[in-house]
Amino acid sequence: MTYEQYSSRRLAVSGALAERGCDAVLVTAPVNVRYLTGFTGSNGAVLLTRDSVSLATDGRYDEQAQRETGLTPTITRALLRTLVTDARTSGARSLAIERDHVTLAHFEAIADAAEGELTLTPCAGLVENERMRKDETELGCLRRAAAIADAAFTAVKQTVSPGMTERELADALEEAMRRGGADAPAFATIVAAGVNGAEPHHQPTSYALALGDLVTVDMGARVDGYHSDMTRTFAVGPVDDWQRELYGLVDAAQRAGCAAVVAGAGTAEVDAAARAVIENAGHGEHFVHGVGHGVGLQIHESPMLFGASEVVLADGMVVTVEPGIYVPGRGGIRIEDTLIVSADAPEVITRAARGL
Amino acid sequence: MTYEQYSSRRLAVSGALAERGCDAVLVTAPVNVRYLTGFTGSNGAVLLTRDSVSLATDGRYDEQAQRETGLTPTITRALLRTLVTDARTSGARSLAIERDHVTLAHFEAIADAAEGELTLTPCAGLVENERMRKDETELGCLRRAAAIADAAFTAVKQTVSPGMTERELADALEEAMRRGGADAPAFATIVAAGVNGAEPHHQPTSYALALGDLVTVDMGARVDGYHSDMTRTFAVGPVDDWQRELYGLVDAAQRAGCAAVVAGAGTAEVDAAARAVIENAGHGEHFVHGVGHGVGLQIHESPMLFGASEVVLADGMVVTVEPGIYVPGRGGIRIEDTLIVSADAPEVITRAARGL
Numbered sequence: 102m103t104y105e106q107y108s109s110r111r112l113a114v115s116g117a118l119a120e121r122g123c124d125a126v127l128v129t130a131p132v133n134v135r136y137l138t139g140f141t142g143s144n145g146a147v148l149l150t151r152d153s154v155s156l157a158t159d160g161r162y163d164e165q166a167q168r169e170t171g172l173t174p175t176i177t178r179a180l181l182r183t184l185v186t187d188a189r190t191s192g193a194r195s196l197a198i199e200r201d202h203v204t205l206a207h208f209e210a211i212a213d214a215a216e217g218e219l220t221l222t223p224c225a226g227l228v229e230n231e232r233m234r235k236d237e238t239e240l241g242c243l244r245r246a247a248a249i250a251d252a253a254f255t256a257v258k259q260t261v262s263p264g265m266t267e268r269e270l271a272d273a274l275e276e277a278m279r280r281g282g283a284d285a286p287a288f289a290t291i292v293a294a295g296v297n298g299a300e301p302h303h304q305p306t307s308y309a310l311a312l313g314d315l316v317t318v319d320m321g322a323r324v325d326g327y328h329s330d331m332t333r334t335f336a337v338g339p340v341d342d343w344q345r346e347l348y349g350l351v352d353a354a355q356r357a358g359c360a361a362v363v364a365g366a367g368t369a370e371v372d373a374a375a376r377a378v379i380e381n382a383g384h385g386e387h388f389v390h391g392v393g394h395g396v397g398l399q400i401h402e403s404p405m406l407f408g409a410s411e412v413v414l415a416d417g418m419v420v421t422v423e424p425g426i427y428v429p430g431r432g433g434i435r436i437e438d439t440l441i442v443s444a445d446a447p448e449v450i451t452r453a454a455r456g457l
Numbered sequence: 458m459t460y461e462q463y464s465s466r467r468l469a470v471s472g473a474l475a476e477r478g479c480d481a482v483l484v485t486a487p488v489n490v491r492y493l494t495g496f497t498g499s500n501g502a503v504l505l506t507r508d509s510v511s512l513a514t515d516g517r518y519d520e521q522a523q524r525e526t527g528l529t530p531t532i533t534r535a536l537l538r539t540l541v542t543d544a545r546t547s548g549a550r551s552l553a554i555e556r557d558h559v560t561l562a563h564f565e566a567i568a569d570a571a572e573g574e575l576t577l578t579p580c581a582g583l584v585e586n587e588r589m590r591k592d593e594t595e596l597g598c599l600r601r602a603a604a605i606a607d608a609a610f611t612a613v614k615q616t617v618s619p620g621m622t623e624r625e626l627a628d629a630l631e632e633a634m635r636r637g638g639a640d641a642p643a644f645a646t647i648v649a650a651g652v653n654g655a656e657p658h659h660q661p662t663s664y665a666l667a668l669g670d671l672v673t674v675d676m677g678a679r680v681d682g683y684h685s686d687m688t689r690t691f692a693v694g695p696v697d698d699w700q701r702e703l704y705g706l707v708d709a710a711q712r713a714g715c716a717a718v719v720a721g722a723g724t725a726e727v728d729a730a731a732r733a734v735i736e737n738a739g740h741g742e743h744f745v746h747g748v749g750h751g752v753g754l755q756i757h758e759s760p761m762l763f764g765a766s767e768v769v770l771a772d773g774m775v776v777t778v779e780p781g782i783y784v785p786g787r788g789g790i791r792i793e794d795t796l797i798v799s800a801d802a803p804e805v806i807t808r809a810a811r812g813l
Contacts, residue, residue: 141660142658143658159745159746160745160746161656161657161658161745161746162656162657162658163745163785164655164656164785165656165658165659198561200560200561200562201560201561201562202560203560203561204556204557204558204559204560204561205554205556205557205559205560205561205564205579206556206557206579206581208561223561223562225562272635275635276632276635279628279631279632285645289641299520300517300518300520300521301517301518302498302499302517302518302521303521304497389515389516389517389519390515390516390517429519429520
């Protein structure tokens, strides 16, 4: 990422201020600060007016912030007070703040510093909306992250045999991703075998894989801040009829969801396309989550793909499609890919082989 | 942890409601939900009245929540609305909410569900204050986590030689912690060599360690949700006079800080004790952060140890003491231990050898 790319992102966000009735925005969510400046520290905030940018952080990050952003940060313990005061002295009248990130405690500090001279306007999606469509640099990171997870899954799956524990399998996958060039796993790898598969977000235990188990692996790699996300379910040894039947159902639902991913489609339509397959087979109650989510600097980000979502898919968005069936006391199946949206068929960037 | 332990924590929090003028509390911070119930999922909320508890989560976590908590969760997409409605129907009049966690968006949802029948009272530290003093189960997890990091550091340090990159060293440390029984690293391991040491939170790069470098390693393990935290700075090969002098200064400051850790002392006094050593030697401007922080279910939690902090240390609190000196363009040194506070000398649970 170049200074110009960050600068252009800042222009996009400040350019959208007028339609919100604001002339400045205070960005405090760390991931949004990173998106707008490149700063990766844990404590930073950014003020954008229509023609300026200010970054504030604390003394731990002075050198790092300069190196990462090309900006000269203000070093302070009172980030919010400092930037709100900057906004006032810049002549701003109405300050946008992040509705989904500012806490009641932060709001009090901001209002205190505003001293009644600034109107505070809580806004949703100020930066998140810009983050939905990825540029080529971001897509490159996402493709690399997905390829690292693909290779790790493919290599480690060949070593799976009865007696291996969920924890050992998760450790092997994470180690393979790191050796493959991941900065870290994208999230705590999920390995759910046998009846544990009935918990969509089961964390790996000392349970030992047994013949006849289905194993669900949900994994991803992080590269330069960008996350990949993929789920595969496979069998250890022989497959029962009920397992084959449910797998076929999830597979068909996932393909139906992927087929609905196209620029111009509503995110709720993608959910509905996958859900209809599962509901029509009488398993609606066992598909207990939305069909997918955006992925980028966060593992879960806009757009969310579920029934009540109103976002329209656009070129360059990156989303997962991951229907599942979870039968309490029996087990579960989920298949997940990550896709780049375009006007044509989406590009599927998670490419590890699927199938029982 | 047993159901009784969680139940007793809930009683402590609900017992403190009266003094806040409230008769119920809505807990939404995931780490606080975990502390009060044992639920580890990413999406949950808890309502405590003076004599009841309700847990809400979404469909992904139905089985898991029951297994982890022994409670029967309400499964819903509208967690806040559901629990606020529960509070109203329970006859509560004044609902405490988490000032440091509730966002403006969440506040709107809560206020909407309250329908004017509940007074909403933003409170700080409702659960965090209870979390400061650890019980024996928690101390056991923290000691195990610290011992795992100690062993990993000790083993991997013997393999360090010029040419090894920061990234390779960090990977080796994290791998050793996992093999030693850590669920995960407590945070992204910091390895900062040579001039990179001037950045307190430097993330490991492809920089290759060279003879004459100081290397700062800040690492920890996570065990059953509890984090350890330790920093060591050591030399690769020969040591210059300026390095030895600054190391001695940080070492003395760190020992002064540790000596000030005793039940009844103010957290600001600990900061002052360590800072005085560095300031008296003329390096005050190079010690750019607070002297330490509490550690437990979060890597940074109450009590914070810095100049403006007003908490008084008490038996069973667990805090770090980690002064550092950072010289731009030259390098840095930090030494950090984690201590259990008592009426006598603190128990130092990070025990890896220190020294250049």
